[in-house]
Amino acid sequence: MVHVAVLFFAHVTLFSGFALLLSAIxxxxxxxxLYCYLAVLLTFGGFLGSVYSLTLADGVVISGGNLLYGAFMVTSVLFVLAERDIFVLRRIVQLVVLVNVFxxxxSVLASRTLGAPGVVNQLGVPVGxxxxxxxxxxxxxxxxxLELTFMAFVFEATKARIHSAVGIRITYLVIFVAVLCFDGLAFPIVAFGPSPETVAAAVGSLSGKLLTAVAYGLVVVSFSLIFQxxxxxxxxxRVFSWRALLSPSGAILRDMERKDAQLAKARGRLAHSAELASLGYAVIDVKADRVVECDAIYADMHGLEREVLMAMPPSQIIETLIAEEDRKAVRDLIGAFSIxxxxxxxxxxxxxxxxxxxxRKIYAPLPHEPGLTGSMIEVVGQDITEARLLQEQLFRSQKAEALGRLTGGVAHDFNNLLAVILxxxxxxxLETEPAEREILIRNCIAATKRGADLTRSMLSFAQQAPLEPKIVxxxxxxxDLGRMTNRVLPASIEIAMDLRPNMPRVRVDPGMVESAVLNLILNARDAMPQGGRIEIKTTLVATENNRDERHPGExxxxxYLVLSVIDTGQGIAREKLPRIFEPFFTTKSPGAGSGLGLAMIDGFMRQSGGVVQVASVQGEGTQFDLYFPAVSDPTNASTSTQKYLEAQREMSKKTILLVEDDTDLRASLSKALSFSGHDVMEAADAEAALASFLASDHVDLVLTDVILPGPMQGPALLQALREHRPFLPAIVMSGNMTDQVAQTGSPQxxxxxxxxxxxLxxxxxxxxxAFAVRPPSP
Structure with a gap:
């Protein structure tokens, strides 16, 4: 029986292999x-099926008809799976009808003419x-x-309910085998009647039909693995639906054309909307380091043509197009593409x-698709340059408005300081007693310091001064801030202070603290148009396990010293709270300002080693808590008489070139340096300073203003001097360092x-x- 089994598998291989080969075209x-192949199987299947049968074992008989029927069914299934078109099933049905009619x-023609005169029946085939x-x-x-339609319907229902590819393959195999075995039982019973002999013969031949069905069912599984x-x-x-199967072809085509037109129109609108919103799209293959897809808008926002950007590896884009300080964030994100x-x-x-x-770019892992590596990231980008500039302009406008309100109060406070000094x-x-005269001088010094702090506070509020943390x-x-806020707030708003005594000191920039609190007060004012109450208080908390029981956070x-600003205003909606620290987010109505301005406060707090947290109930008010790490050593780097004397004793005599255009200030600095034991060479501008330097045998250090009269400014002067003395120590001074350096260039x-x-x-x-960093040349 071995040769019969080999013959059986040869038949299955021939029929199914031919179907798989045609599916690959x-x-x-x-x-x-495939249509031609199905037509051949239908046309000659009945004749070939009645010619021979294969006996594999006792009771296991496989007829030629079963082999041809299985071949037709598996070819039809592969045809539907490969084409994914409802018309395929309709045309197979039409093909079956046409071939049967043929x-x-x-048969009618043969039965009518087989016994006619002149027709030779060489094989003696009975007319009946x-x-x-x-x-x-x-x-x-x-x-x-019926069986093909049923199988297509069950296949469609299966894939809608089972989401495992292995589970779908097993289910399809079971369905295919069940349908073919049902045909093997039902066909003889319907054809020859439900007599006991017919039923017994059909059941007796079921083993052969089951073997044939399993063999062809495995071909369906093989197709799913070969053509994944x-x-x-x-x-x-979704390939199969009863409506599409039973509708006229013309109606289906018209419906498809209408849907295609609607889809094209929707895509056009979507593309136009994306263009209006300056939204670009790209797909990046992380593992292959290549741009898989990219539209013209995405390329244009990078200043490149689409073909040029597509040819650049994403790693090269990061290193050449993205600002250096932003590169690490992109590398970390792409490195975690599977999130x-x-x-x-x-x-x-x-x-x-x-x-x-x-x-602004949004990155998201792309779901795995056939033919892709599984390491894809889709990127949606938007050019927000103009929006960013506009936001900054609006933010500056808001600050300018606040500064305008503060001008009167600042002028009042500054005049008070000048009155104290005068x-x-x-x-x-007039005083003759030395002790009293020393007290008067100390009062002048204290008032001058307060004036300098007031100036720095205003510059910090305008973001024009670098951070200078101190222990405060x-x-x-x-x-001190309370006096200013009283001039900013209307009479309908009450401000209360609850400052606990003996609070620990913190290391922060005092000007930025004032700026942050003033921002929160102004926001609270805007949230209380009908009036209300603002409370500012300080408390001390200790955190354990990274949590504070009242305000959990990182x-x-x-x-921690907690500085709280609490208002009884409108509050912030719960869904908006997570976004209030975003740079572009605002809870105010259009035209009412650029937002809460909390991004600057959040950055300042993080830079100072703390955090800012918020709690709000809509309609009841808002509380902002600024957490400052407490310092254990209250000693500050501020000046004192003792420090002055120590510095005077430790400093050996130096020759200092002083460059300052203000005559009074130059004289004051020169006298102070001379009093400290140094030799001073004075110059009012860069040209005079350069001439004095070249004429002098030895200059140990240069002390220069940033802004000087004439074309050469302080940094340029230092550069010219260092052409003669590369390691010349220098000190630059300014009334507004950030603003003036931006105009004249940065010193080293x-x-x-x-x-x-x-x-002093x-x-x-x-x-x-300065001498520690650049020792003087011998």
């Missing part, structure tokens, strides 16, 4: 050849054979149509023409920077630091 030739017509086969042909065709992309595409689409959800970044890009653009100096002239008492800062364990990193007014002890300490 590309469109549109595949459909043509075979019936041929053609007459009795007509019913079997019609029955077989009808059952094929096509099989996955079939699973992702779920989406991530948004705002990045600064430097285009090939040198311009800087702000791009009054004490006048009394100093926050209660003192808030008390806080390392330790002691080693140069000491001082903000006017300058205390601070100046002497700066001279010491």
């Amino acid at each position: 590309p469109r549109p030739f595949r459909a043509v050849y 075979v019936l017509s041929l 054979l053609f007459e009795t086969s007509s019913f079997l042909i019609v029955l077989g065709g009808g059952m094929i149509v 992309r096509r099989f996955s595409a079939y699973l992702d689409e 779920e959800g989406k991530r948004a970044l705002e990045l600064r890009h430097i285009t090939p023409d040198g311009s800087v653009r702000s791009l 009054g004490n100096l006048e009394l100093h002239v 008492n926050v209660n003192d800062i808030i008390e 806080l390392p364990p330790g002691r 990193a080693e140069d000491i920077r001082l903000s006017k007014p300058i205390e 002890a601070v100046l002497l300490d700066a001279i010491k630091q």
Whole structure:
């Protein structure tokens, strides 16, 4: 029986292999050849099926008809899976009907002419054979149509309920085998009647039919493994529906054309909307380091043509187009491409023409698709350069409005300070007692320091001064700020202070603390148009396990001074709270300002080692808590008489070139340096300073203002001097360092920077630091 088994598998391999081979042919030739193959199987299947049978074992008989029927069914299934088209099933049904009509017509013709004069019946075929086969042909065709339709319906329902590819393959195999075995039982019973003999014969031959069905069912599974992309595409689409199967072809085509037109119109609108919103799209293959897809808008926002950007690896884009300080964030994000959800970044890009653009990009892992590597990231980008500039302009406008309100109060406070200085100096002239005269001078010095702090507060509020952290008492800062806020707030708003005594000191920039609190007060004012109450209080909390029981957050364990600003205003909606620290987010109505301005406060707090947290109930009010790490050593770097004396003793005699255009200030600094034991060479501008330097045998250090009269400014002067003395120590001073350096160029990193007014002890300490960084040449 071995040769019979080999013959059986040879038949199955021949029929199914031919079907798989035709399935591999590309469109549109595949459909043509498959239709022809099905027509051949239908036309000659009945004749070949009645010629022979294969006996594999006792009771296991496989007829030629079963082999041909299985071949037709597996070819039809592969045809539907490969084409994914409802018309395929309709055309197979039409093909079955047409072939049956042809075979019936041929049978009628043969039965009518086989016994006619002149017709030779060489094989002696009985005429009745053609007459009795007509019913079997019609029955077989009808059952094929019903079984194919049923199988397609069950396949469609299965893939909608089972989401495992392995589970779908097993289910399809079971369905295919069940349908073919049902046909093997039902066909003889319907054809020859439900007699006991017929039923027994049908059941007896079931083992052979089951073996045939399993063999061809495995071909369906093989197709799903060989052509995985096509099989996955079939699973992702809805191919079969009763409405599409029963509707006229013309109606289906018109419906498809209408849907295609609607889809094209929707895509056009979507593309136009994306263009209006400046939204660009790209797909990146992380593992292959290549741009898989990219539209013209996405390329244009990078200042490149689409073809050029597509040719650049993403790693090269990061290193050449993204600003250096933003590169790490992109590398980290792309390195974690398998994370779920989406991530948004705002990045600064430097285009090939040198311009800087702000791009907001949303990154999301792309679901795995057939033919892709599974490491895809889709990116949606938007050029927000203009919006960013507009936001900054609006933010500056809001600050300018606040500064305008504060001008009167600042002028009042500054005039008070000048009055203190003037009054004490006048009394100093009249006073004869040395002790009293020293008190008057100390009062002038204290008032001058307060004036300098007031100036720095205004510059910090305008973001024009670099951070200068000091160890300070926050209660003192808030008390001093209280005088300014009284002039900003309307009479309908009450402000209360609850500053706990003996609070620990913190290391912060006092000007930025004032700016942050003032911002919160102004926001609270805007949230209370009908009036209300603002409370500012300080408390001490200790955190453990990174949590504070009242305000959980990312806080390392330790002691924190908490500065709270509480209002009884409108409050913030719960859904908006997570976004209030975003740079572009605002809870205010259009035209009412650029937002809460909390991004600056959040950045300042993080830079200071703390955090800002918020709690709000809509309609009841809002509480902002600023957490400052407490310092254990209250010693500050501020100046004192003792420090001045120590610096004077430690400093050896130096020759200092002083460059300052203000005559009074130059004289004051020169006298102070001379009093400290140094030799001073004075110059009013850069040209005079350069001439004095070249004429002098030895200059140990240069102390210069940033802004000088004439074409050469302070940094340029230092550069010219260092052409003769490359390691010349230098100190640059200015009344507004950030603004003036932006106009004149930056000094070298080693140069000491001082903000006017300058205390003598601070100046002497700066001279010491300058020589530590750049020792004088021998």
